[in-house]
Amino acid sequence: MHEATEPAEAKGWQDFANCLGVDPDLFFPERGASTREAKEVCKGCVVREDCLEYALANGEKFGIWGGLSERERRRIRRQRALARRSALEVEAGGDAGGASATA
Numbered sequence: 001m002h003e004a005t006e007p008a009e010a011k012g013w014q015d016f017a018n019c020l021g022v023d024p025d026l027f028f029p030e031r032g033a034s035t036r037e038a039k040e041v042c043k044g045c046v047v048r049e050d051c052l053e054y055a056l057a058n059g060e061k062f063g064i065w066g067g068l069s070e071r072e073r074r075r076i077r078r079q080r081a082l083a084r085r086s087a088l089e090v091e092a093g094g095d096a097g098g099a100s101a102t103a
Ligand code: SF4
Pocket: 001, 002, 014, 017, 018, 019, 020, 027, 041, 042, 043, 045, 046, 047, 048, 049, 051, 052, 064, 065, 066, 067
């Protein structure tokens, strides 16, 4: 269902997707509808990680990607943003506020 956008000869992760041939509507349920069936398909998918990372990298806002819903992906994006910010803060001045030690 998540079709490749690369040239036809380039084999991408999409070619190994468990959802090939599955009704795409399953992965884009109406608001409030169950995502269980789509997630079941994703469960056994060998390219689940690639699919999820693709969706995260491209800001896919709708549908089930990598076995996760929009809300679940949003949570991951938030967690990663927080982790990046923390890492930058540590990098930029782990000793901020510690200047008084040099008396
Ligand atoms: S993880 Fe799910 S949506 Fe992604 S390619 Fe696999 S089966 Fe399709």
